Amino acid sequence: MLDTVIKNGRVVDGSGNPWFKADIGIKGEIIKKIGDLTSIESRKSIDAGGNIISPGFIDPHVHSDLLCTIPDIHKIKVLQGVTTELFGQDGISVAPVSEVTKPIWQKQLSGLNGDIGDWNWLSIDEYLSFLENSDIIGNAAYLVPHGGVRTLVMGFEGREATQEECVKMRELVEKGMRQGAIGISTGLVYPPNVFSNKEELIEICKGAAAYNGCFVVHIRNESIHSLEALEEVIDISRQSGARLHVSHFKIIGHKNRDKFSMALEKMEMARNEGIEVTFDQYPYSAASTVFQAILPPWVHAGGSLKMLERLRDSENRKRIEEDFASNTTFENWVLSCGWENIVITSVMTDQNKPLEGKTMVEIARSREQKPADAAFDLLLEERGNVAMTIHWGYEEDVELGLRHPLQSVGSDGIFGGKPHPRLYGTFPKVLSEYVRKKKILTIEQAVRRMTSAPAQMMRLKNRGLIKESYFADLVIFDPNKIEDKATFDHPLQRPIGIHDVFINGVHTVSQGNYTGTAAGKVIRRD
Template identity: 60%
Template sequence: MMDIVIRNGQVYDGTGNPWMKADIGIRSGKLAAIGDLKGEQGRTEIDAEGLAVCPGFIDTHVHSDLLCTKPDIHHVKVLQGVTTELLGQDGISVAPVSEHTKPLWQQQLRGLNGDIGDWPWNSVDDYLRFLEQADLSGNVMYLVPHGAVRTLVMGFEDRKATPEELSRMRELVELAMREGAVGVSSGLVYPPNVFADQAELIEICKGAAAYNGCFVVHVRSESSRFIEALEEVIEAARQSGVRLHISHFKAIGGANRHKFADALALMDKERANGLEITFDQYPYMAGSTVLQTILPPWMHEEGAAQCLVRLADPEIRERIKRDFLHNDNFENWVKNCGWGNIVIASVASERNRQWEGSSIAEIALLKQVDPADAAFDLMIEEQGAVSMVVHWGEEEDVMQAMKHPLQLFGSDSIFGSKPHPRLYGTYPRVLGRYVRELQTLSLPQAIRQMTGAPAQLLRLKDRGLLREGMFADVVVFDPQTVADRSTYSNPLLEPVGIACVIVNGTIAVRNGAFTGVTAGRVIRAAGTGSA
């Protein structure tokens, strides 16, 4: 007797192979049998006639590090077929911390990761144990964040690390890897990562490479210096021996569109030369992060609290405005995209809830102030807990990168009152718009880029494919109707066409609705006591 039998589906195994007609039997959380199961019975029977059956989707870029513990909020991910998420992104996450650095990161991350109250952890092991005791709707994995490690060693100082500090950072990365992290991340536009040089990147990458981990990185520039920024992390990967994964691949602003092709060619060249490199991408032409990211790096020294103090100084405001107009030495969202394309996604207080969904240009016009001052005032009033959506590009560029064999899908989803629509829509949007409607990808290709390919990046040996003996993370969907419904103006609409989602052999979504079952697990790196 099987726990679950899925019958009559078109089975896509996650490798990119065409579908095959097969039944799937699930027992004790594992894929027990795949084939003709007419002689088997299941306690639960699912008729998948006319439907696609594939591995659960692996989201390679999320910011669910805290809210994954709140299934009433977080279940929007499993509703779109995501059964595993990679936490700890952009070098800015919740562990490791100390009693001294914890308050800094709690304030720094409020606008990105949300707020669940006290953090009863310091080490990566502590944090993963906390997650293991939580109700998780899906599985989670963790990258040790560069910024958290750097802060433990040298705070938010804007300077190069000494040889002794580099050695200590590498030791901390190695410790986190032993505790279960699957790699190291950095975000070279975010403090304090932005203050690091290439030598520092090489050392933290050596710490991950020593334990077969990956380096997942938001490069220093995705606009005017995009190619140079790619070359920087490629060299760090080459010298450290780590495998390299580029986060949310894009070229920001019309003046930089040609760099899509140049960057793809560079990655092809490095692959040919023996460097294992991949990238992820979300299927939208706008990004989302915290509003403070628009500020130049020198504003972030000593952390968020000091940044907010500086923002109240009129002379400093004028210096920032000059940077917005003329400085290309940082990721200048204002210069590259304009105030009209920077939209407020969420705030922490009711006082400013009215601005959610409005651009900075619109807010400034209504308040009759300079757009920069409108942004500065909002950051101060919300104590930095403001997220934004930034419209940066064209769909044909997104499609060009999507078709590349090194591409994986990642939502980069951030929770909020009026979030980016990718939080609710990423995977159904790929399957509906880019597979069925535009035929940018074939269905087997898209499924591979959501399942088998990210499993390879993360060295998952028992997920990401449909193979007997693997964990039963499975999605059943209708290729003819699957679609996202979330939009920039109405982003909280759930997708359609995802019929059933199974996490570790337990039905988490049935008939398109969350069942309330929380069967997710913490997946630690191989050899560190995987749950």
């Protein structure tokens, strides 16, 4: 007897092939049978009523590393069909740490990953064990964060590593891979990763490549020097042997948009050379990250406390403001996008909650300050724990990326305050806006970008496709009604049109509502 049979659906299996009619039978955690199952008994039967049955969506770029342990907060991911997430992004995450670096990372990451109290782990193995013993709704895989291993070897120093330090970092990456990570990540605009050179990155990526791991990277520049930054990571992949996945691919700033198609061509040329390159992208022309990312790298040297100390000094403020005006050697959000396109989305203190959802121009005007001074003061008042949204480009460029076969869909969602709507709407938006309304993608193409494409990049076994013996991570949705409801003004609105979600065979969303189950697994590298 089967546990569940899903009948009368149109199966979009994740491969990109056309949909087909079939029943799906679940036994325990797996898909046991696919076909005509009318004569087979089951404990539960669901009538899909002509709706789409797809594999569970896989989000290859998230910041759920801590808040995944609080189902009432994290449930928005499964309510939009996400069954698996990849943690440890941008080289800045929660393990490995030491007793010395842990409190620094806890402060530095609270605005990005949230706060669940003290961390009772140091190693990647201990962190993954913590997740395994927590109530997590969906499946989780992990990347070794570059910043974590760098600070274990050389603290938060703002300098290039020695060869000996690079070797020690590689050994720590290899240790993390043995403990279950599936690759390595870095964010080359974030401290302390921003201080690394290519030689350091090649060495640590060799540690991931030794275990068939991926190199997932927020490149060093996504605006003026984006092509050079992309070439840097392609060469790192070339020399290290680690396959390359570019995070939240985009080109920042209207004046730089001609580089978008050239960047796609660079990726295609790398693949023609034999370098495995892919990228993820969210379906919005606005980004979101920690507000302190607007600051030039020298301000971050030594960690967040040093950063705050520098912001109190008038001469440092003057120097930073000069950098904002003309310095193109770092990812200069202010220069590329302007203060009017930077929106504060999350703060920690009650006194500044009214600022959430306002641009820096509006905030500066209300405080009767220049935008730079308002920014410095806000960072000081919040001890650096501020998040922002930045409107960076054009819808046409988003569509260009979505059409590309190397693309997979990723949310880069950040919890807290008045977040970017991608946290609540990414996957339904692709299916409603770009499949049903604009017809930029077929439903089969879109589902492949949300399922088997990220599964292939992550080298997940038995996930990302609807096949017998695969894990029963499934989504049932109405292709005519699925739609994102989250907007920049009202981002905390759940999508519609997703009826049912199964995670490892467990009915996790029923008739559009979260059932309260926690059937997620930690997926460790074999």
